[in-house]
Amino acid sequence: MPSDSAPPLPFEAVLFDMDGTLVDTEGLWWEATAEVAASLGRALGSADVPYVLGRTVEDTAAYLVPAARDAAPGTAAARDAAPGPAAADRETVDAVAGRLTEAFADRIRQGVRVVRGATELLRALTAQAVPTALVSASPRSIVELVLPSLDHRFAVVVAAEDSPRGKPHPDPYLEAARLLEADPRRCVAVEDSPTGIAAATAAGCHVLVVRGEVPSWSALRRG
Incomplete structure (x- = not known):
């Protein structure tokens, strides 16, 4: 006391x-996100950092799903799409969120x-x-x-x-x-x-x- x-x-x-x-663990989260993004045909760069680091899995998933991202990173449309999944197909966002979580968990389990x-x-x-x-x-x-x-x-x-x-x-x-x-x-x-x-x-x-x-x-x- x-x-x-x-x-x-x-x-x-x-x-x-x-x-x-x-x-x-932020590096592990970035690696996991980059892996999933690559499977969706996107390579992450510095412009993507604000929409990945410190964000929830669901927000990041919504950002990665093409239907939620009608513009290049940094534009007004991309900023509007990034915070939440409403602009994307819900089932697709949920599936990507699950993949992100598992990819992150796999890395954390290694220590x-x-x-x-x-x-x-x-x-x-x-x-x-x-x-x-x-x-x-x-x-x-x-x-x-x-x-x-x-x-x-x-x-x-x-x-x-x-x-x-x-x-x-x-x-x-x-x-x-x-x-x-x-x-x-x-x-x-x-x-x-x-x-x-x-x-x-x-x-x-x-x-x-x-x-x-x-x-x-x-x-x-x-x-």
């Missing part, structure tokens, strides 16, 4: 992104690397009795594969299926704060991608950006 003499924390809870923040500093910070938060949540754009089946690597009991786990809209919308972070009974404005979100940063910011959270290493407990306290 925290010391009675310690100053009060400036936040109520810490909300963690998973892929690219706590575990080094994942925990980002430097993540284990230490999670242990410090446990020692200080600070509530934590995992807020991931990945489906729960993927989250469950990764959780053993983190060796941490999150008070709340919000996966892609648990909110109406995924990142960059604020819904996942708002749902995590609601389940924790915390004010999102008094939560710190730890994120790495522009998509996730946008979601946490829109939810009103304070955002700590990971750049290759998870910050220490003292850095987190300083904000």
